[in-house]
Amino acid sequence: MTTKLSIPKIRKTFKHVIAPDDAAYDKARTVLPGDIDRRPAVIIKVTNADDVAQVIALAKETGLPLAVRSGGHSAHSVVEDGIVLDLSLMKNIEIDAKEKTVWAEAGLTAIELTSATLEHGLAVGFGDTGSVGIGGITLGGGVGYLVRKHGLTIDHVLAAEIVTADGNILQIDQANHADLFWAIRGGGGNFGVVTKFKFQLQDMTQAYGGMLCLPATPETIASFVSEADSAPETLSTIANVMTAPPMPFLAEEYHGKIIILAMLCYTGDLADAEKVIQPFRNIAAPLADMLHPMSYAEMFPPDNPDYHPLAVSMNMHLDRVDESVAQTMLTHLGGSTGMMAVTQLRVLGGAMARVPADATAYAHRQSKIMANLAVIYQDLNEKPKHEQWANEYKKTITQSDKGEYVNFINTVGEKELEAAYPASTLGRLRQVKAQYDPTNLFKMNQNISLYLK
Ligand SMILES: Cc1cc2nc3c(=O)[nH]c(=O)nc-3n(C[C@H](O)[C@H](O)[C@H](O)COP(=O)(O)OP(=O)(O)OC[C@H]3O[C@@H](n4cnc5c(N)ncnc54)[C@H](O)[C@@H]3O)c2cc1C
Structure with a gap:
């Protein structure tokens, strides 16, 4: 542990300081990804911009690495033997x-x-x-x-x-x-x-949405993507083609099998909701249909704060998901030895695509479909095996769009940066x-x- 810091001195400057000897330390250093186990020298919970400026000064004075944390959902917001600037008390x-x-x-x-x-x-x-x-x-x-x-x-x-x-x-x-x-x-x-x-x-008055589970075949996956693409912009969807967890509302015969677990969110005129949703119900007899009128907040069920999964995930974009691409997905998902393998598909377009690519630093405005390939596993020693699975899978289904979304990139290198940002950006x-x-x-x-x- 570093000797460059005087915790008593830091406690005089900041009100909310968590050091390695404090009971709150282990919880405070934990981020969502389960494979991250770093021990910062200090965690400072700031309460205003002046606090932030002082933490920045401390990092410069000590030369210790600085990590900045808002929600702690990434691996980047904790740093070994450094300073964590935690914004989680700033909720005005x-x-x-x-x-x-x-x-x-x-x-x-x-x-x-x-x-x-x-x-x-x-x-x-x-x-x-x-x-x-x-x-x-x-x-x-x-x-x-x-x-x-x-x-x-x-x-x-x-x-x-x-x-x-x-x-x-x-x-x-x-x-x-x-x-x-x-x-x-x-x-x-x-x-x-x-x-x-x-x-x-x-x-935002009311939404109509929730979960729809469908059998996963090349036809149903391709149809889902096609319906999501032709649906009005008032509907956004996230289709997880994945190993079904043992959810109580899903017949037991599907537990552990690959299904489509889709989240649909319609925020247009409520009178049209059923009409907009119906094509998805027509794809195949739903295995579970939990779509209903709801408050938009209901799209976000409470998360378990103690959930820290071991996961390997890769982000990419696809131009199309036809039956042949869907078959490749099913083959790879079936070949994973992890606890749960997922291909998450988000059909894009609409308002996002109407913003010019150079208006913001997010340039993948014309990408058609975002895909996350992920596997949740149990034994950290097996990480390389799951990384290899994800790499091979990604290589197999890569199409012309080589862009990646920066917030879903876990490892950072030149290749990833070039995928996240076009050269001009x-x-x-x-x-x-x-x-x-x-x-x-x-x-x-x-x-x-x-x-x-
Ligand atoms: C379960 C899960 C679901 C997700 N779903 C989606 C999704 O649907 N759509 C989507 O777009 N993304 C999604 N993401 C990705 C998510 O957007 C990124 O992981 C994001 O970086 C998390 O932000 P955070 O503040 O929680 O994380 P943190 O780990 O706190 O921060 C992430 C990064 O941002 C920096 N940072 C955070 N706050 C600040 C700040 N105030 N000033 C400067 N730098 C800061 C940190 O230093 C770090 O580099 C998901 C991630 C997870 C784990």
């Missing part, structure tokens, strides 16, 4: 219901902010998981249940407050530090610590990085400085 929300905007602090989770805005009949889309931090998901893009109707999370960011590597607290938007404002919408945590975002909110991001973080203080992320050319 200021809603302007008339203007339909909100200032939201970066320590909020997606469901915390969504629940608050829904009280005003308003929402901004995040992902498919309530416990994801709005900090991480927003900085990478944000692809969720409103993606076809309203676009990405970043398409709703009007302004932000950010503390940069020099300790300055900047208010940024289209008119102020426009280059930095462009970069934080897709460029991740490379440029500073965002303490709050201003989001444009959308009207990456070049521009590196210029902004050179201006605002020339020493790469913020490197615990999908780091764009790794291979500076």
Whole structure:
């Protein structure tokens, strides 16, 4: 353990400090991925932008590595023998219901902010998981249940407050530090610590959605993707072609078999909901049909905070999923020796695709289908075997679209960065990085400085 830090001194500066000897330490250093076991020198829970500036100063003074955490859903937000800047106490929300905007602090989770805005009949889309931090998901893009109707999370960011590597607290938007404002919408945590975002909110009264389970055959998978593509933009879907868990509402004969477990979210006129959903029910006799009118918040059932899965996952985009591609998926999923193998398919398009590729640092606007290939496994020693499975699977189904979504990339290298960002985007991001973080203080992320050319 480092000798560069004086914990008693740090406790005099900050109110919420967790050190290795504290009872709260093990819980506080834990992030969602189950294979990450790092021991930081200190975790500092900040409460305002001045605190953030002081933690940045401490990192520079000690030379210790700095990790920034909002929701802790990635491996990047904890660092061995370094400083964790934890924003999770920063949860202030200021809603302007008339203007339909909100200032939201970066320590909020997606469901915390969504629940608050829904009280005003308003929402901004995040992902498919309530416990994801709005900090991480927003900085990478944000692809969720409103993606076809309203676009990405970043398409709703009007302004932000950010503390940069020099300790300055900047208010940024289209008119102020426009280059930095462009970069934080897709460029991740490379440029500073965002303490709050201003989001444009959308009207959200009621949704119609939930889970639909279907048998998985080449025909049903291809049909699902085709229906999702031709459905109105008011419907966004996530189809998980996966090993069925032993869910009580699913007949036992399907437990452990590959099924389609789909999440559908319709947010158009409720009178049309059944009509829009029906083609999915027609694909095959549903194994479980839990679609119903609901509050949009119901799309995010409570997460288990103690769930820390061992998972290997890979992100990619596909141009099409026809029956032959679907057959390849089924073959590979059936060949996994993990506890649960998944191919998650998100048909994109709609509002997300109407934003020009260079308007934000998220450039994969024309990608048709996002796919996550994942396996949940039990024995860490078997990780290489599952990585090999995922690599081979990905190689087999790769099509013309080589882009990857930065928030779903786990390992970062030149190849991954080039997949995450087209050359022009990456070049521009590196210029902004050179201006605002020339020493790469913020490197615990999908780091764009790794291979500076
Ligand atoms: C179960 C699960 C489901 C997911 N579903 C979706 C989905 O549907 N759609 C989607 O788009 N993504 C999804 N993701 C990916 C998710 O968006 C990323 O993992 C995201 O980075 C998590 O953000 P976080 O704040 O929770 O994580 P953290 O680990 O806290 O942060 C992630 C990264 O962002 C940086 N960061 C976080 N907050 C700040 C800040 N305020 N300022 C500067 N840097 C910051 C961190 O340093 C780190 O590099 C999912 C992830 C998981 C684990």
